[in-house]
Amino acid sequence: MGTTRALSNAYHPDLARVWDRVVPPGGDLLVERMLRHFERRRPGLRGGRALDLCCGTGRSAYRLASSGYRVVGLDLSPAMIARARRHCRRFVADGRVRFSVADVRDFDEGTGFDLAVAPWDGLNHLATIADLKSCFAAVRRSLVPGGMFLFDLVGRESLVHDSIVVERHHDWVAMLEERFVPESGTSQTRFSGFVRKRGGLYERYDQTLSWTLFAMADVTNALRAAGFREIHRLDEETLEVELTDPEQAPRVFFTALRPRGRWRIPPTPVPADRPGPGGRARRSGPRAGVRSGAVASAIPAGAGSGALPAQSVVGGGGVRRRVPIHPIPNPATAPRTAATRASS
Ligand SMILES: C[S@@+](CC[C@H](N)C(=O)[O-])C[C@H]1O[C@@H](n2cnc3c(N)ncnc32)[C@H](O)[C@@H]1O
Numbered sequence: 530m531g532t533t534r535a536l537s538n539a540y541h542p543d544l545a546r547v548w549d550r551v552v553p554p555g556g557d558l559l560v561e562r563m564l565r566h567f568e569r570r571r572p573g574l575r576g577g578r579a580l581d582l583c584c585g586t587g588r589s590a591y592r593l594a595s596s597g598y599r600v601v602g603l604d605l606s607p608a609m610i611a612r613a614r615r616h617c618r619r620f621v622a623d624g625r626v627r628f629s630v631a632d633v634r635d636f637d638e639g640t641g642f643d644l645a646v647a648p649w650d651g652l653n654h655l656a657t658i659a660d661l662k663s664c665f666a667a668v669r670r671s672l673v674p675g676g677m678f679l680f681d682l683v684g685r686e687s688l689v690h691d692s693i694v695v696e697r698h699h700d701w702v703a704m705l706e707e708r709f710v711p712e713s714g715t716s717q718t719r720f721s722g723f724v725r726k727r728g729g730l731y732e733r734y735d736q737t738l739s740w741t742l743f744a745m746a747d748v749t750n751a752l753r754a755a756g757f758r759e760i761h762r763l764d765e766e767t768l769e770v771e772l773t774d775p776e777q778a779p780r781v782f783f784t785a786l787r788p789r790g791r792w793r794i795p796p797t798p799v800p801a802d803r804p805g806p807g808g809r810a811r812r813s814g815p816r817a818g819v820r821s822g823a824v825a826s827a828i829p830a831g832a833g834s835g836a837l838p839a840q841s842v843v844g845g846g847g848v849r850r851r852v853p854i855h856p857i858p859n860p861a862t863a864p865r866t867a868a869t870r871a872s873s
Pocket of ligand 1: 537587589603609655
């Protein structure tokens with residue numbers, strides 16, 4: 530399938546313990562916005578079946594189940610899944626939620642899902658565009674015709690930097706050392722620190738995780754090649770504003786539909802959003818650096834994205850303009866106009 534099996538970004542048990550403290554289940558603004566967006570555009574599928582990719586400790590699964598969805602959560606880390614099962618035990622007990630240790634690059638949970646979500650940049654942990662394609666194909670197979678896929682990726686502005694962030698709480702300390710490696714196009718983020726265990730003793734943890742900088746144009750093409758349509762790249766604050774320069778945004782929110790009826794593989798990919806020097810499109814190889822999901826997720830619900838000191842460095846949000854949501858045109862089938870040029 531062309532995926533990179535060697536690399537694993539499954540969160541270690543110690544990091545899972547910290548993650549649980551950093552992002553307790555429920556009360557997550559991004560998931561709220563995703564749900565609102567989905568129910569506004571697909572009111573008929575409200576309360577249906579949902580896939581939660583890279584589900585972590587189950588906070589989005591919990592929120593979805595609380596709103597009446599039946600959820601299957603997938604994560605590569607047995608430790609994260611164990612915590613997700615514990616947090617969602619009342620929904621697991623009544624069969625509303627099920628969790629599986631699985632690789633999102635290659636899974637088969639059957640069909641009939643109305644939506645699939647991957648919040649908080651879980652898919653940045655995949656190493657290559659081939660990995661993303663493999664994941665997108667599995668998601669498409671899982672969705673009903675008309676079903677929606679919503680996920681976010683952090684981009685260049687979030688990833689291409691080196692920084693150290695320290696977070697101190699009463700029972701854990703986290704140090705995040707982010708280092709962007711141009712050769713691999715990844716942000717190598719080392720999480721280390723201490724977490725208090727039962728009995729009051731502190732245990733040291735240490736894990737380096739990788740976030741890949743993808744060119745958003747490559748991601749768009751991969752979605753299209755997997756058979757998704759009505760692809761949007763939206764701002765993270767409202768999920769209503771089409772980003773005019775997604776390559777520069779700190780976080781891009783993708784929505785895509787599995788079309789009803791038959792589809793065929795498009796002959797030509799959409800062009801890169803912004804050609805690099807010499808007119809060559811930016812490749813996904815150099816993954817844009819990132820504010821890590823952990824830091825972003827550490828922001829308490831209700832706080833702005835400036836809640837952490839380093840977060841304010843990110844700032845911006847790419848060049849945005851408020852436009853009615855419309856599909857990204859495929860130049861293979863639609864003539865380019867000044868308007869479409871400006872928005873691609
Ligand atoms: C940013 S964290 C959790 C995000 C979670 N959606 C949330 O809102 O808290 C990313 C998760 O992706 C998982 N992960 C990394 N690579 C994966 C893969 N190939 N397949 C499935 N899960 C993966 C990690 O174990 C981790 O739990």
